[in-house]
Amino acid sequence: MNPQTRLVEVRQKVLKQNDVIARELRRQFQEAGVLVISLVSSPGAGKTSLLRETLRRLGESNRVAALVGDLATENDARRLAESGAPVRQIVTGTVCHLEAEMVKTALQGWRLDELDFLFIENVGNLVCPASYDLGEDFRAVLLSTTEGEDKPLKYPTIFNTADVAVITKADLASVVEFDRQAALENIQRVRPGMRVVEVSAKTARGTKGGTAWGIEPWLELLVERRAGALAREVAK
Amino acid sequence: MNPQTRLVEVRQKVLKQNDVIARELRRQFQEAGVLVISLVSSPGAGKTSLLRETLRRLGESNRVAALVGDLATENDARRLAESGAPVRQIVTGTVCHLEAEMVKTALQGWRLDELDFLFIENVGNLVCPASYDLGEDFRAVLLSTTEGEDKPLKYPTIFNTADVAVITKADLASVVEFDRQAALENIQRVRPGMRVVEVSAKTARGTKGGTAWGIEPWLELLVERRAGALAREVAK
Numbered sequence: 001m002n003p004q005t006r007l008v009e010v011r012q013k014v015l016k017q018n019d020v021i022a023r024e025l026r027r028q029f030q031e032a033g034v035l036v037i038s039l040v041s042s043p044g045a046g047k048t049s050l051l052r053e054t055l056r057r058l059g060e061s062n063r064v065a066a067l068v069g070d071l072a073t074e075n076d077a078r079r080l081a082e083s084g085a086p087v088r089q090i091v092t093g094t095v096c097h098l099e100a101e102m103v104k105t106a107l108q109g110w111r112l113d114e115l116d117f118l119f120i121e122n123v124g125n126l127v128c129p130a131s132y133d134l135g136e137d138f139r140a141v142l143l144s145t146t147e148g149e150d151k152p153l154k155y156p157t158i159f160n161t162a163d164v165a166v167i168t169k170a171d172l173a174s175v176v177e178f179d180r181q182a183a184l185e186n187i188q189r190v191r192p193g194m195r196v197v198e199v200s201a202k203t204a205r206g207t208k209g210g211t212a213w214g215i216e217p218w219l220e221l222l223v224e225r226r227a228g229a230l231a232r233e234v235a236k
Numbered sequence: 237m238n239p240q241t242r243l244v245e246v247r248q249k250v251l252k253q254n255d256v257i258a259r260e261l262r263r264q265f266q267e268a269g270v271l272v273i274s275l276v277s278s279p280g281a282g283k284t285s286l287l288r289e290t291l292r293r294l295g296e297s298n299r300v301a302a303l304v305g306d307l308a309t310e311n312d313a314r315r316l317a318e319s320g321a322p323v324r325q326i327v328t329g330t331v332c333h334l335e336a337e338m339v340k341t342a343l344q345g346w347r348l349d350e351l352d353f354l355f356i357e358n359v360g361n362l363v364c365p366a367s368y369d370l371g372e373d374f375r376a377v378l379l380s381t382t383e384g385e386d387k388p389l390k391y392p393t394i395f396n397t398a399d400v401a402v403i404t405k406a407d408l409a410s411v412v413e414f415d416r417q418a419a420l421e422n423i424q425r426v427r428p429g430m431r432v433v434e435v436s437a438k439t440a441r442g443t444k445g446g447t448a449w450g451i452e453p454w455l456e457l458l459v460e461r462r463a464g465a466l467a468r469e470v471a472k
Contacts, residue, residue, distance in 0.1 A: 043387055125363055127330075
């Protein structure tokens with residue numbers, strides 16, 4: 001057997017172990033009534049800025065917390081802690097994604113039933129995080145206006161494993177000549193029916209092509225998702 | 237032995253095979269007198285725009301060609317072909333980096349001694365490409381002003397395996413409140429003495445903090461590197 005074939009086989013075993021842990025995490029999250037949202041994107045798409053603003057605003061009337069993954073630094077945890085929410089950093093070393101086991105370990109000592117929302121910011125990468133379930137309720141993939149409109153076509157797997165597409169830095173759209181229509185079409189081509197929110201960590205609410213954009217529509221989506229998740233849990 | 241340990245071992249064997257092929261490629265490139273430059277960056281940092289402009293301008297008085305890696309599409313090859321240079325796309329599927337074997341296969345049928353410059357655009361990723369030698373003469377890591385200044389600290393390995401740092405979208409620096417000084421310091425912290433070029437695919441030449449920036453200083457660096465490489469080859 002050549003090394004490449006063995007690599008794939010060993011990797012499948014690692015993924016299977018990950019799924020077992022993720023399933024158990026999901027059960028615990030649902031039982032505790034905490035909505036868990038993971039964020040994935042390329043480096044510099046604005047995950048940490050969006051999350052800091054989300055924690056600050058959502059934290060005014062909800063119990064929020066965050067885990068944040070990075071290869072080498074604790075910078076993101078420091079930036080997020082400015083929001084006042086509890087934050088823990090997961091330093092992954094050379095690993096380009098978070099795994100369910102890392103999430104499980106990082107959560108030790110936290111009472112899940114004392115949280116309404118838990119955010120998990122993945123390592124900045126549009127490839128590696130795709131295959132790893134973290135037990136989240138839903139996954140948001142971020143795409144910044146400064147990256148260009150073609151990213152959904154070039155990284156279809158990560159868009160296919162995500163539930164919501166978040167277009168960030170919407171305030172810079174015209175400066176960087178972002179083709180909004182092309183971006184929306186590319187998202188729908190890769191994942192028809194995918195929900196899209198357009199945000200900017202600097203803008204509360206605006207209107208684009210008849211649609212509300214900014215941080216507020218994003219927060220409304222989160223609150224709505226949590227209400228839906230709680231209703232489903234009660235109905236069980 | 238647990239699967240993670242085995243994963244690391246099998247991966248090391250794959251890397252070793254890659255190094256053997258990369259070494260042979262490097263020998264061929266040097267013998268043919270072609271300077272081979274690889275470009276790595278996160279998705280959307282502007283590799284393809286910089287490369288298209290580079291091929292167009294450098295191609296006026298040099299023989300240039302490019303290989304371009306992407307997970308799923310041939311968009312980049314189409315964009316690059318607008319420059320008039322020969323371009324081949326390498327579609328990697330789910331693999332988040334190029335490997336020496338892929339480069340070797342993609343080069344079949346091309347006469348290396350008929351080229352002056354060969355560019356290899358890697359998959360957009362700041363993690364996976366770091367470990368794979370492609371036989372290039374030097375590796376340029378791109379960092380766009382829209383990504384933020386902290387990327388060298390967060391992705392130290394890729395900066396450490398690269399020879400030149402290229403700050404792209406320099407024309408947008410003030411709009412996105414890019415802290416140039418912090419970025420330069422972070423690059424030097426990770427890799428002291430690293431050469432830095434600031435470019436924009438839209439600007440031929442400008443001046444920032446007493447330093448020339450734009451596409452022309454980048455082209456001058458390439459021409460200078462090729463002259464140096466040829467001189468070393470002759471002196472052998």
